Amino acid sequence: MAIFENLSSRLTKIVDGMRGKSRVTDKDITDMMREIRLALLEADVNYEVVRDLSKDIREKARGADVMQSLTPGQQIVKIVHETIIQILGEQEKLIVSPTGFTVIMLYGLQGTGKTTTAAKLANFLKKEGKTPMLVSVDVHRPAAQEQLKILADQVGVECYIDPDEKSAAKIAKDGQARARYMMCDTLIVDTAGRMTVDEDLMAELKKVNDVIKPDEKLLIVDAMIGQEAVSIAQSFEEEIGVTGFIMTKVDGDARGGAALSIRRMTGKPIKMLGTGEKIEDLEVFHPDRLASRILGMGDVLTLIEKASQAIDEEQARKTMESLRANRFTMQNMLDQLEQVRNMGSMKDMLAMMPGVGKQLGNLDVDETALDRTRAIIQSMTVRERNNPKLLNASRRRRVAGGSGVTVQEVNRVVRQYDDMVKMMKQFGMLGGGKKRKRRSKRGMPFGGFGF
Amino acid sequence: MSFFQKFKEGLSKTRDFITAQINRMAAGFGVFDDDMLDELEMTLVQADCGVTASMEAIDAVREYIRSTGDTSREGVLQTLAETLRAMMVEKHLDPKPGELTIFLMVGVNGTGKTTTSAKMAQRAKNNGLRVIMAAADTFRAAAVEQLKTWGERTQTAVIAHQTGSDPAAVVFDAIKSAQARNADILIIDTAGRLHTKKNLMEELAKIRRVIGREAPDAVLETLLVIDATTGQNAITQARAFHESTPLTGLVITKLDGSAKGGVAVAVARETGLPICLAGFGEQVDDLQDFDADLFVKALLPES
Numbered sequence: 156m157a158i159f160e161n162l163s164s165r166l167t168k169i170v171d172g173m174r175g176k177s178r179v180t181d182k183d184i185t186d187m188m189r190e191i192r193l194a195l196l197e198a199d200v201n202y203e204v205v206r207d208l209s210k211d212i213r214e215k216a217r218g219a220d221v222m223q224s225l226t227p228g229q230q231i232v233k234i235v236h237e238t239i240i241q242i243l244g245e246q247e248k249l250i251v252s253p254t255g256f257t258v259i260m261l262y263g264l265q266g267t268g269k270t271t272t273a274a275k276l277a278n279f280l281k282k283e284g285k286t287p288m289l290v291s292v293d294v295h296r297p298a299a300q301e302q303l304k305i306l307a308d309q310v311g312v313e314c315y316i317d318p319d320e321k322s323a324a325k326i327a328k329d330g331q332a333r334a335r336y337m338m339c340d341t342l343i344v345d346t347a348g349r350m351t352v353d354e355d356l357m358a359e360l361k362k363v364n365d366v367i368k369p370d371e372k373l374l375i376v377d378a379m380i381g382q383e384a385v386s387i388a389q390s391f392e393e394e395i396g397v398t399g400f401i402m403t404k405v406d407g408d409a410r411g412g413a414a415l416s417i418r419r420m421t422g423k424p425i426k427m428l429g430t431g432e433k434i435e436d437l438e439v440f441h442p443d444r445l446a447s448r449i450l451g452m453g454d455v456l457t458l459i460e461k462a463s464q465a466i467d468e469e470q471a472r473k474t475m476e477s478l479r480a481n482r483f484t485m486q487n488m489l490d491q492l493e494q495v496r497n498m499g500s501m502k503d504m505l506a507m508m509p510g511v512g513k514q515l516g517n518l519d520v521d522e523t524a525l526d527r528t529r530a531i532i533q534s535m536t537v538r539e540r541n542n543p544k545l546l547n548a549s550r551r552r553r554v555a556g557g558s559g560v561t562v563q564e565v566n567r568v569v570r571q572y573d574d575m576v577k578m579m580k581q582f583g584m585l586g587g588g589k590k591r592k593r594r595s596k597r598g599m600p601f602g603g604f605g606f
Numbered sequence: 607m608s609f610f611q612k613f614k615e616g617l618s619k620t621r622d623f624i625t626a627q628i629n630r631m632a633a634g635f636g637v638f639d640d641d642m643l644d645e646l647e648m649t650l651v652q653a654d655c656g657v658t659a660s661m662e663a664i665d666a667v668r669e670y671i672r673s674t675g676d677t678s679r680e681g682v683l684q685t686l687a688e689t690l691r692a693m694m695v696e697k698h699l700d701p702k703p704g705e706l707t708i709f710l711m712v713g714v715n716g717t718g719k720t721t722t723s724a725k726m727a728q729r730a731k732n733n734g735l736r737v738i739m740a741a742a743d744t745f746r747a748a749a750v751e752q753l754k755t756w757g758e759r760t761q762t763a764v765i766a767h768q769t770g771s772d773p774a775a776v777v778f779d780a781i782k783s784a785q786a787r788n789a790d791i792l793i794i795d796t797a798g799r800l801h802t803k804k805n806l807m808e809e810l811a812k813i814r815r816v817i818g819r820e821a822p823d824a825v826l827e828t829l830l831v832i833d834a835t836t837g838q839n840a841i842t843q844a845r846a847f848h849e850s851t852p853l854t855g856l857v858i859t860k861l862d863g864s865a866k867g868g869v870a871v872a873v874a875r876e877t878g879l880p881i882c883l884a885g886f887g888e889q890v891d892d893l894q895d896f897d898a899d900l901f902v903k904a905l906l907p908e909s
Contacts, residue, residue, distance in 0.1 A: 199837030199839070264835065266715070266716025266718060296752065297751070298748040303747075306747050377836075379833075382653065382654050382837060382866045383866045404715060404800060407714065407801070410839070
């Protein structure tokens, strides 16, 4: 969506505006800080947190060599990214009681996915070799207990419900006794959703809390939640206490700024992320990925890193030289292909692009197309690679036979090559001249391979 | 309780928040100068009004101050109220007896579609209309049972298949049944779906096609249910749903639970879609026709 323009492109715009100036001024940094603030607010990060954060970032930006850097925009993004990772902290494991019987209580607002998460958690623990039991003390939402029972059957774990009982505390107590009797080592208690405003429900939750004395009190937070996140977390912390939180519906495109806000304002760790509708869709969280998401830039940093690792400087220099000599040969195209290939699978790469990852889903990326193109070029003689004009019908037939493809595919590769040459001419990459040289330094034409 | 009372009470948290912020500012700055307007902008952002809508509103206030020289609290709040009001469109759902109106309830997971469907059924019943509900959420465990329970409480017929069956088939049956029973209203409760799930959005389009084919003469209202605690993702949600199933209106739920009811402004401003209903609580009569004037009045402090 256009309104959530990602931070990098926004900062790039500012940096572009500065082009020609010899150095970045204090005002430029102020402009960039404004963009950062807006980006964070649009990601639903709490305003107070944004204010704190921008102070931190500004300090760091002053200290670092942003002013001297050739790419101040990137430099600042990096600082923001790192700061967010730092706040998000490391993943913390679920608490296991030394008594051998662990009680986990889940609570949160209505509709955040407590029941689903309870079942996912049971599945997760079961896979870890634990024997969990689920109990639902939701005496309010119609069919809530039945929902948990059905999910428990799917997971294949014990479940205790009592739809006719009106007291949540009583169900909790009975459930606990039952879990001990069944020799379960973990009890997961799913509670009724509440709006925070409802004192009755809060009182009920307190009672349940007193009865079962949970080792782990997990707040379930919807990734889509807005500015309200912090006050919700704080009121639960005040009334019941929180040991950590699980963020759900992370598979949507909400940026999940609430994670950052809650972490910063309450200091409570993120324990898990709910990433889909299936029982298995509960994941440990990676601070760096979440940080990128909050900034709305996919794993673009990882991508940049990968790219810079994989591209062989020497190789790149050679290509640049032949470009400058007004020559772009099939051999150059092959070299580039190899480098792209070195970065990893195409699907992985695409998934890291901002805005692409989620849509990718079931899409089949034809990994073999690249390999075929490579095989075709490799079947050409050195002379042909350096001068593709030599490729007449008979030679093309030979190449096709050599690489095990049809002549049409050879034609396709030759056409791609022609297109790339044309494109480079348009961008002024081919041929000498100082201005052009600088431009061509910036990027390798990865496009044009037909993926 | 009067209409306005409902809005006022429901939005009290948001209003208290905004009032407190403005009072704090007033104590700190005295007059509405540039710094204070910046603060005011941030207050709106904090109430989930969204960056774009907030900036626009404050620009209008700035322009007002520039052209009139009036920096009084009344003048500023008045301008603010008018600007926010202009960003919203309201629409009242007014089903007529004797012709079939279909409410297709859609939204992401956990916004309160099932509960809202039940409340709408009750409202319609209170108005003497014949209502049928369709349990088209065949995905979530026990969703069918949840709607059935509501059906018993509101004494409404619920058309349901088993969990896991094709929701479009449920809709087909429900339409046939509504036509046979001469129902005035058919409320279709669909499964919650994240707008990023392409296949689920296609399922919705399919339901929509079935309705178009089987009940071409019925009045179709496709309503997106949005949770008021949602942040700026609400805008993306509205756009994505609108793309796959043209929406005719919005329902904002859980307004009473949130101190940040401003998301209604943000979504209305960004999508231009009318808001039809507002949910202020768990009781059946807590679901009210949306009224933009009252909403803004209830949102901002009384000067």
